[in-house]
Amino acid sequence: xxxxTVTPLPNRSAPAQAxxxxxxxxxxxLIELLxxxxxxxxxxxxxxxxKFGFGRAHHxxxxxxxxxxxxxxxxxxxxxxxxxxxxxxxxxxxxxQGYVVxxxxxNDRRQRLLYVTPKGEQLAMKLAGLQTARIAGALAELGPGxxxxxxxxxxAMIDADGRDGVQRLIARADRARRPRS
Amino acid sequence: xxxxTVTPLPNRSAPAQAxxxxxxxxxxxLIELLxxxxxxxxxxxxxxxxKFGFGRAHHxxxxxxxxxxxxxxxxxxxxxxxxxxxxxxxxxxxxxQGYVVxxxxxNDRRQRLLYVTPKGEQLAMKLAGLQTARIAGALAELGPGxxxxxxxxxxAMIDADGRDGVQRLIARADRARRPRS
DNA sequence: ACAGTTACGTCAGCCATATTGACATATTTC
DNA sequence: GAAATATGTCAATATGGCTGACGTAACTGT
Numbered sequence: 034x035x036x037x038t039v040t041p042l043p044n045r046s047a048p049a050q051a052x053x054x055x056x057x058x059x060x061x062x063l064i065e066l067l068x069x070x071x072x073x074x075x076x077x078x079x080x081x082x083x084k085f086g087f088g089r090a091h092h093x094x095x096x097x098x099x100x101x102x103x104x105x106x107x108x109x110x111x112x113x114x115x116x117x118x119x120x121x122x123x124x125x126x127x128x129x130q131g132y133v134v135x136x137x138x139x140n141d142r143r144q145r146l147l148y149v150t151p152k153g154e155q156l157a158m159k160l161a162g163l164q165t166a167r168i169a170g171a172l173a174e175l176g177p178g179x180x181x182x183x184x185x186x187x188x189a190m191i192d193a194d195g196r197d198g199v200q201r202l203i204a205r206a207d208r209a210r211r212p213r214s
Numbered sequence: 215x216x217x218x219t220v221t222p223l224p225n226r227s228a229p230a231q232a233x234x235x236x237x238x239x240x241x242x243x244l245i246e247l248l249x250x251x252x253x254x255x256x257x258x259x260x261x262x263x264x265k266f267g268f269g270r271a272h273h274x275x276x277x278x279x280x281x282x283x284x285x286x287x288x289x290x291x292x293x294x295x296x297x298x299x300x301x302x303x304x305x306x307x308x309x310x311q312g313y314v315v316x317x318x319x320x321n322d323r324r325q326r327l328l329y330v331t332p333k334g335e336q337l338a339m340k341l342a343g344l345q346t347a348r349i350a351g352a353l354a355e356l357g358p359g360x361x362x363x364x365x366x367x368x369x370a371m372i373d374a375d376g377r378d379g380v381q382r383l384i385a386r387a388d389r390a391r392r393p394r395s
Numbered sequence: 396a397c398a399g400t401t402a403c404g405t406c407a408g409c410c411a412t413a414t415t416g417a418c419a420t421a422t423t424t425c
Numbered sequence: 426g427a428a429a430t431a432t433g434t435c436a437a438t439a440t441g442g443c444t445g446a447c448g449t450a451a452c453t454g455t
Contacts, residue, residue: 059342060349061281062384063361066368068274069380071252072295073373090441093249100242106403114253119442121404143402143451161240168241171370175363180244182356182363187247189352192254199250203243269411287432300413302433324422324431 077163085156090123092160095149098133099157100206103146105138112202132156258344266337271304273341276330279314280338281387284327286319293383313337 078092085091097112098104106124110117124147127133132153138144149157172179191199259273266272278293279285287305291298305328308314313334319325330338353360372380 057346059339059346060361061342061387062365063349063368064277064342064345065281065384066365066372066380067252067255069376070368070371071248073376074248074371076373088440096245100246107401115441116443117403118405118444122441125404138402141402141452145403158240161242161245164245165238165240167371168244169238171367174370175366179363179367180241182360183367184243184247185356186352186360186364186367187244187251189355190251190255190348191247192257195250195254199246203246206242271412288430296412297414298432299415299434303412306433319431322423322431324420326432 074164074167077167078160081160081163087126088123090119091127094120094123094127095132095153095157096160098147099149099154099161100209102148102209103136105144105146109147127153255345255348258348259341262341262344268307269304271300272308275301275304275308276313276334276338277341279328280330280335280342281390282383283329283390284317286325286327290328308334 075089079089082088082092093113094109097109101108106117106120110120113120124133128135131150134148134150135145136148138146172183188196188200256270260270263269263273274294275290278290282289287298287301291301294301305314309316312331315329315331316326317329319327353364369377369381
């Protein structure tokens, strides 16, 4: 595919964009900015986690357990899109070291519902704080409405069929962590 | 590295709570949306790459060599922030299989300047096309100005000290790939 | 009540990608 | 000519994915 045709496209940093599609010039700027932004975004937590002997995998598990107290193992697997074997390794470490606890489900005693301990919550919140600081710094540089613009862009970047699920997940988590508000 | 000191923070959630480093409620929505959006963003190329026996590492190398014809190995290492040993493995595969070629530097014959072959360019453009399609689809759902808003947000998310370098990199690449415009 | 399904765990092995550290080889620079 | 630079390579190690197979407890439906 793709003759790399030289389309002049005087797309300076001005507003009013070109309608880009697969046949036209790639969106080099956003492709690369996503790469760099995401790399830096995860680097802050990485540094802290390294001191605990943890990695990114632990972060993701801890994060979603913190956000979804009582989440089922199966649901966590679904969110992370990894196998139970992969999850098992990091989850075991988090449990053994007292960051996460497992409780039997009340209705269904096969389930191992996951909760963060106070120690786990502390770490999770610390990591979230780092990422929030970066986000807040970025949004502060931009005008009001930047938060909403970023949110809408990111939502639109998610697979169409997973989009609603993700948004429901986020909304549900907001309620879960704020039981009596 | 920041004592995690208490910071009272009248937290209406359950027991013994939350010390956010960033003295405010975490930006849960953007934190999670970045995770999901980026995961889907890289999944399209991943699927194609798998058919070639390549992975994400190959994609990154191919991408930046394509964008920066004649890039020095040292500069590529700097952009990717990996070690030369890590680069060496994937680069060797790309060279052996005819996606990338190395040429001696004219001024400095120690350098091995990197270029994509036509075959390499074709693959790089195919992958960029997939990511561009996703981006274009997202931007099309949002109003005009969404591209610029996304660009500014992502730039602001990059480490302050790397930001200028990244933007110069992108601008330079735009010129490099468009020699006779 | 029993068969089948579900939720979860675990053992074993493989692969990709990253790391550190040491060393080798040209080549350029001072 | 010595030192610094650009690159390559060998070896060992860690992390975090994967597949496949198997096990066990608990729920579900006829």
